[in-house]
Amino acid sequence: MIDRRVQKTRKILSQALVSLILEKGYDAITIQDIIDRANVGRSTFYAHFENKDQLLLVGNENFRHILKSKVEDGELAIDFEFFFQHVAENYDLALAFFGKKGGHVLIDFFRDIIADLLMKHYKTKQQVSEKMQLKMLGYQADAVATSIIRLLTLWVEDRLPFSAKAMADVSNKMIKQLEEESPIFKVAL
Amino acid sequence: MIDRRVQKTRKILSQALVSLILEKGYDAITIQDIIDRANVGRSTFYAHFENKDQLLLVGNENFRHILKSKVEDGELAIDFEFFFQHVAENYDLALAFFGKKGGHVLIDFFRDIIADLLMKHYKTKQQVSEKMQLKMLGYQADAVATSIIRLLTLWVEDRLPFSAKAMADVSNKMIKQLEEESPIFKVAL
DNA sequence: AAGTTATGATACATTATGTTCGATAAAATA
DNA sequence: TATTTTATCGAACATAATGTATCATAACTT
Structure with a gap:
């Protein structure tokens, strides 16, 4: 089974992305926006996803x-x-x-x-x-x-x-x- | 009538954008790419257009x-x-x-x-x-x-x-x- | 020929990118 | 519970793009 920390991180990143889409639109969102909103370290994001698109798809x-x-x-x-x-x-x-x-x-x-x-x-x-x-x-x-x-x-x-x-x-x-x-x-x- | 320098600048910027689209795709193109390709000063670009989209439309x-x-x-x-x-x-x-x-x-x-x-x-x-x-x-x-x-x-x-x-x-x-x-x-x- | 204006060059502060590293906290495992 | 494994954070880093401003010069209009 998947490490609970991993599940938590991915979920909060997904939620951050969705909420940001509604606020400023997908194209304008930066990785920086996402990790700020999710309160997740920059290196953590890249440990899971390569980019925004992948986060949206996998999430x-x-x-x-x-x-x-x-x-x-x-x-x-x-x-x-x-x-x-x-x-x-x-x-x-x-x-x-x-x-x-x-x-x-x-x-x-x-x-x-x-x-x-x-x-x-x-x-x-x-x-x-x-x-x-x-x-x-x-x-x-x-x-x-x-x-x-x-x-x-x-x-x-x-x-x-x-x-x-x-x-x-x-x-x-x-x-x-x-x-x-x-x-x-x-x-x- | 429009200053010949202006016509020239706008035309070369448009052409630069089109050629760049075919090479690397519209979304990946930066203003920097465009002015490099067109050999036009950064301030000159912004004197004419606000962004890529406007250049594409007007051009x-x-x-x-x-x-x-x-x-x-x-x-x-x-x-x-x-x-x-x-x-x-x-x-x-x-x-x-x-x-x-x-x-x-x-x-x-x-x-x-x-x-x-x-x-x-x-x-x-x-x-x-x-x-x-x-x-x-x-x-x-x-x-x-x-x-x-x-x-x-x-x-x-x-x-x-x-x-x-x-x-x-x-x-x-x-x-x-x-x-x-x-x-x-x-x-x- | 004189006056006007578009351009290029340079500089600037700000922001985002993707990667690396070690310390720490949290999890899985035995 | 004790031990080992691993995910995360925070910080630092070099690179790159952004939008704005200033000024001398070249190109244009009249």
Whole structure:
């Protein structure tokens, strides 16, 4: 098991980072800010993390793995209502992760995961074999994933004016757009 | 008219920034890097710009205003083929603006412009009056604009494997998805 | 040709970076 | 409990970037 001192240090560093994000924005935060806020020695920080990004990623593995574990449990499609609900239930964290003041680390993380899942999903719905068509489908999966994450950030920044279900419905609508084979694939690429 | 020394200084600073983006990525660039590369005095930089972002914005007004002027010429919809074509014709710049190594300044700029235009466009197609429905439509316009910019960045980063027309077709497809009134608006928000 | 102004060079105080070291306190282990 | 292991702190360090200020000079405008 992990040394209790280590657990304590990592936790307080994570909390310091989150609180600082809400105050001054991720990009403006320095390592110095974090160790001042956490009351942790400079050398201690570097004994655990290489930089801010790593602290954010490692310090929030629980939150990050929600989507992943949920999907690896067997379902192919994504339960967006569950996802938006989970975000709503962790509003303070979500604001730090996805709000205006947040950084790009977790946004990119979730975008990539969703894009991968969408790509698998689309490939089951369509028979696309040609190389360039597959590439274009990849673009679209990525673009749709990006738009869903964008919806999420607008929603969070706006203090959740809609229900998680409404957000999931809009997300699913954006996904469905690409489910059927469409004339776009017959266009000269 | 503007002092020739000023024109020269601003131009060389802009060029220095663009070349540095391609080398080390926008976020990692310091003011020191820029003035070293441009061979310009530190005080001179600050006489013209407050920071990197401003240099990037002011130094590329021509590129930025392409979309805006094109639309203000009377058309309501956006000519995405023209837009993607313009990007392709300025590939080096586009790579610095929208590639992996680029910053978020111009991406955000274009996203906001496109989102505004889409919102106007949707409002002419649909009769949406209820406040929350209007807000949700705004989310969707923003999300679609975000996905189009994402398509652009993937395309540019990938060295333009598709024609500008193909990219415009995909973009327009994503836009059309929201043109008709859809069941989503009857969902409980 | 005279007056105006942008520039470069230099200097400055402040702040952050990433690393190293030894003393100390806190933990695991026997 | 006694002993060993190890995480932390505090301090120091060289390096680098920041934003501001001043002044002589060169380049520009009129």
